[in-house]
Amino acid sequence: MALKLCISTAANYIVKYLRAQLVPKIYSNNLYKIWRQNDLTPTYSTGNAKSKSEKKLVSFKESKRFIYDCFVASDVPKDHAKAMAGILASCDYRGIMSHGMNRLEMYMKEIKSGNTDPCAKPKILSETSAVAWVDGRHGLGVVVAEFCMDLAIKKAKKIGVGWVSAKNSNHYVVPALYCLRAMKQGLIGITMTNTSPLMAPKGAKHAILGTNPLSIGAPGCDDQFLFDVATTQVALGKLELAKRKGSTIPEGWALDKEGKPTTDVNKALEANNLLPLGGLEFGYKGYGLGAAVDVLSGVLSGATYSTMVGGRGKPKNLGQLFVVIDPCFFAPDFQQRLTHFNCLLRNCEVADPKNPILVPGDIEIKRLKQVEKAGGIEYTDNQLKTCENLANKLKVKPLQFE
Structure with a gap:
């Protein structure tokens, strides 16, 4: 028992030392994975406190399928519909709920009005x-x-x-x-x-x-x-x-x-x-x-x-x-230097250990993990109702839940 405790303490010390002192030339992918595996980023709420059985979760794949079907039903070329579906579903997957499925109806209206040409190529x-x-x-x-x-x-x-x-x-x-x-x-x-x-x-x-x-x-x-x-x-x-x-x-x-x-x-x-x-x-x-x-x-x-x-x-x-x-x-070893730069930011001493300093993009990575762990994306009831109305209006297959 004492030996296990000693090994654990030593391992934690090594991880902390490497994150604080490491220089770009010797930084490797594996060390960043250690940081990730220790899950040192804070946890963010994904919404209301419903039990797992009450939540209606939509997989990333299903979200893309529904958005794609809606665009195709609106006479958008398949390759353009695929591009739109990939971007909008990725927003929800990354926790940017204001810009994903939430915007689908807006794009439908822009296409219908004739202000946007869905077939145009740059x-x-x-x-x-x-x-x-x-x-x-x-x-x-x-x-x-x-x-x-x-x-x-x-x-x-x-x-x-x-x-x-x-x-x-x-x-x-x-x-x-x-x-x-x-x-x-x-x-x-x-x-x-x-x-x-x-x-x-x-x-x-x-x-x-x-x-x-x-x-x-x-x-x-x-x-x-x-x-x-x-x-x-x-x-x-x-x-x-x-x-x-x-x-x-x-x-x-x-x-x-x-x-x-x-x-x-x-x-x-x-x-x-x-x-x-x-x-x-x-x-x-x-x-x-x-x-x-x-x-x-x-x-x-x-x-x-x-x-x-x-x-x-x-x-x-x-x-x-x-x-x-x-x-x-430009200067050599850019990726190693950037990784070291990020570690300096994340390793900043903070007033509250529960709120560590994040690098831009960390929150979205955390959200990706949460969606994967939950088994899907959780939309508001109002958004699901909008999707149901769109499915009926465009005569496409409704959203399927996990």
């Missing part, structure tokens, strides 16, 4: 070995984004960097998922997009910028850095999710029609006035960042920008930027 307007200008031709944002990111990846592999600017695009869901395409090939991915006006900076009664999200992703040794953020306090989908749940929103998220802070989700959605990142006091930071995103995505590409961007039910002509960098053209 067209290269001009290009060099390093850059390209693309016309999305008012197609599905996901289709445009995957085309542009793949084009940037191709260029980066040849000369070290690829820069692709697109106009006439639409909502492309979550930026981070396109960075992952680059990261899987050992490359750094950067992307950003403008959106319909939703941000009202302090003092303004009306929105003048979109949520204008951006993402930066880089691969490590069995590790990653994947930052994804809206330049508003929250994305609009967070408000939509709050409405589905019938809950209020925190003060500092949004303004009402009079430009005053509100916790009433209905008043917030009616006004469509989200506060910039930083809130009422420091919102100038999010406002400046959101404006910078619009310059690089909307202004640069020839798309609409600021208040020129159409709202829901109107053609968007969004601008998007995709940048890929091959770290092999």
